[in-house]
Amino acid sequence: MTELVVRRLLVDMQAPIARHWCGGDAFRTALFNALSMSFPVGEQFFIDSVRKGLNALTPGEQARFRAEVQGFMGQEATHRRLHSLYNAHLEQLGLVNEWDARARARLKLLEHAEVRHWLAITAANEHFTAILAEFLLRNPDLLGDQDPRLATLWLWHSAEESEHRCTAFDLYQALGGDHEWRVRWMKRITTIFLLDTLRQTVLNLRRDGTLWRWSTWRSAASYLFGRRGLVRRTYRPWREYFRRDFHPGQQDASASHRWLADHAHQYVPVGA
Ligand SMILES: [Fe+2]
Ligand SMILES: [Fe+2]
Numbered sequence: 001m002t003e004l005v006v007r008r009l010l011v012d013m014q015a016p017i018a019r020h021w022c023g024g025d026a027f028r029t030a031l032f033n034a035l036s037m038s039f040p041v042g043e044q045f046f047i048d049s050v051r052k053g054l055n056a057l058t059p060g061e062q063a064r065f066r067a068e069v070q071g072f073m074g075q076e077a078t079h080r081r082l083h084s085l086y087n088a089h090l091e092q093l094g095l096v097n098e099w100d101a102r103a104r105a106r107l108k109l110l111e112h113a114e115v116r117h118w119l120a121i122t123a124a125n126e127h128f129t130a131i132l133a134e135f136l137l138r139n140p141d142l143l144g145d146q147d148p149r150l151a152t153l154w155l156w157h158s159a160e161e162s163e164h165r166c167t168a169f170d171l172y173q174a175l176g177g178d179h180e181w182r183v184r185w186m187k188r189i190t191t192i193f194l195l196d197t198l199r200q201t202v203l204n205l206r207r208d209g210t211l212w213r214w215s216t217w218r219s220a221a222s223y224l225f226g227r228r229g230l231v232r233r234t235y236r237p238w239r240e241y242f243r244r245d246f247h248p249g250q251q252d253a254s255a256s257h258r259w260l261a262d263h264a265h266q267y268v269p270v271g272a
Pocket of ligand 2: 046076126129161164
């Protein structure tokens with residue numbers, strides 16, 4: 001079992017967020033802001049999934065998972081809280097979060113679904129966040145240096161996503177979840193996640209008045225498809241998930257360990 005530490009991040013989320021906080025780049029700012037908008041609703045669902053999963057286990061298995069699940073819930077709850085403060089600043093900038101309502105409507109359809117569906121959806125999303133996290137931890141300069149507080153927030157969140165990447169997956173397997181459904185949900189989540197990200201990013205750019213600027217599209221092309229591009233760098237780890245013998249623990253998490261060790265002055269472990 002993984003030991004998951006809950007950390008209180010020492011950043012000031014009261015100070016406002018600049019319009020193009022991410023290196024002055026409209027596209028990257030809009031993309032990160034879009035992802036932030038999805039977190040409060042998404043992370044609440046992940047918390048509910050692992051809680052449900054834990055309750056569905058036998059008492060012996062519950063004892064094995066309890067501490068890890070509590071750590072997972074604590075980490076996601078902290079992410080939610082800080083990203084809610086972040087998102088309130090985005091509202092002040094005139095951005096409108098449409099992703100949240102769409103996700104809530106979709107999750108309503110799952111209300112009575114079996115717990116393994118919840119966990120397969122959570123595990124797929126967690127794989128996405130873990131590979132994005134690893135990408136970000138290896139390319140921290142893409143966050144720019146205009147707002148060190150937000151760069152720290154994204155890297156801390158990334159480090160913890162990488163750290164707890166096995167929890168939902170292990171619960172799914174402990175409850176007898178099979179390979180076919182795991183893969184089926186990954187395909188669906190990939191489509192939903194990419195479309196939602198695209199829609200919210202475009203909406204953010206439109207509200208920002210920068211959607212039709214040449215510099216926006218040039219940045220999008222290079223950030224997504226360039227030599228160090230997000231799509232190019234994450235395609236392979238994304239595909240790994242479809243292997244029958246895949247386990248998230250096989251993926252490299254050294255960048256996460258390194259960040260947490262090098263930035264211990266920027267957080268306080270809770271309950272330590
Ligand atoms: Fe998170
Ligand atoms: Fe997570």
